[in-house]
Amino acid sequence: MKKFFISLLVLLFLSFNIITLIPLAIGNIFKEGFYKPSDFNLSSKPIYNIQNVSSTDNVYVLVFDKTHSLYQSIRMEPNSPKYVLSFDPDFRIAIVGKGEVFFS
Template identity: 55%
Template sequence: MKKFLLMFLITIFLLFNLTCSIFAANIFKEGIYKAADFNFSQENTYSVQNVSPEDSVYILLFDENQLQLQSIRLAPQSGKYNLLPLKPDYRIAIVGKGDVFIG
């Protein structure tokens, strides 16, 4: 019975860590990112959300000619906002100390 309980606890621990790492893969900090680096599909629409409890973030979306297409200011723990359809040459700039979830 002790072996079963120990194996069960280890399994739960490993699954929890795997789930957290998958979710953390879509969280980004301040910086400039190329849309191709995210492996986003052009057919899907994506949303952004500030998951930081204290810091706000500003999102800027630029096309391949460095023309600004979209800008969104995200308050701490904001709701989800839709991004325009992304092409591989687009750039996403994140300004601020918050953490941005893109999904």
């Protein structure tokens, strides 16, 4: 009986560890802030897909060029479809709102 409870506790602790590792694998989700393209760990292509993966909050994505002029802006609803976003390595990206943006 003692071995049964010990093995049950070990399996219980292992199942909690498996559940907590799943969100850590998602690395391309970003929240509100200012970013450089190098922060996204993406390939060096000039066109990317973005999506608001939050189920309740809107998000605005603003892209500024190297002269700090607004280059592109997108307003995304919760659980939005994928949008195309293009920027160069010297651009700056601002994410505004409580939503979460997924880059691919």
